[in-house]
Amino acid sequence: MLDAALDVLVDEGVAGITHRKVAARADVPLGSVTYHFATLTDLCAQAFARYVEQRTAEYEALFTQVASRDDLVDVLVELVEAGPSRHRSAVLGFELHLAALRDPALRALTGRWTRSSRAVLARFTGPGAAARLDALLEGMIMHRLLSDDGEAREATRAAIEQTLGPPQPPRSG
Template sequence: MTAKDAAPGQSRARRSDPDRRERIIAVALDVIAEHGIAGTTHRRVAQAADVPLGSMTYHFKGIEDLLAAAFTLLANQTADGFEAALSAAATREEAVDAVVGLITSEMLGNDRAVVLTHELYSLAARRPDMRRVTDAWMARSRDALQRHFDPETATMVDALIEGLTIHRSLALNPLSTQTVVEAVKRIATIP
């Protein structure tokens, strides 16, 4: 029944969509990956999520609120990947292998992940309030690393992961996996 079909005094049935907010947030990441932050608008996200434009203002205070939610989702998904990879490691050597895998895998190195991460870094550099997202992400990453490394080494390895991932994603001739292995081993002090 549409609004036109409803008899006077009858309201039309509301579409049940309990996961709408989460779907909008996930789709916002796709829009950011395709159009960048500058090209991400409520209208564009609503269209991509197949929701009415009014849903955007119902679920989010503004575009900044949507961006924070989307980047929080990205950070949590990535941190979940860190935690899974490092919790599967039983020894320090396996943890080094897991770190190398994180740096060289699709999880961090695919084009979408690279673009989204760089968009987040740029936004956080311009908007200190967004550093809460990056700070929480780094804290979770370091916590996962501290299962196998002391806190200082975990911080170094975390920074190395980010740095090597950036280098590998932007270089015309990316660092070899062997160079990544050597770098992680040196910081992790494994001969």
């Protein structure tokens, strides 16, 4: 049912989710949804918690092969430029952020996601650059979702490299 709720959230947003739509998408009786989720707030909170859990694991996996600054930039460019393959995840992320503006429980969930994603980035960049990079990536991903005429990959790469700053010389040991 939570996966069905996430599908409805992608298609209809928080404003469009209903128990009935989730039941139809999950192909279960309406009573099953209302039994497990008495309120839409509870349904959304649990669905978004599932999304954050899944997304955290997916995000971690994106960086497992990063061994250099160039590898990091390549992964980040792909994250922004992936388009339709990451559309569902991006839409859910932005729906969660918007809903969190009015719901303290969801705000805590977005805080957990932000700390987690920034911790992944900080392994490669340090905490300050990770926060700047996180903001840049979210903004670029949103613009990519909203625009048909996205910047060229080279422009995305340049923005990421500028945010990262100049390469640091290797530390001597």
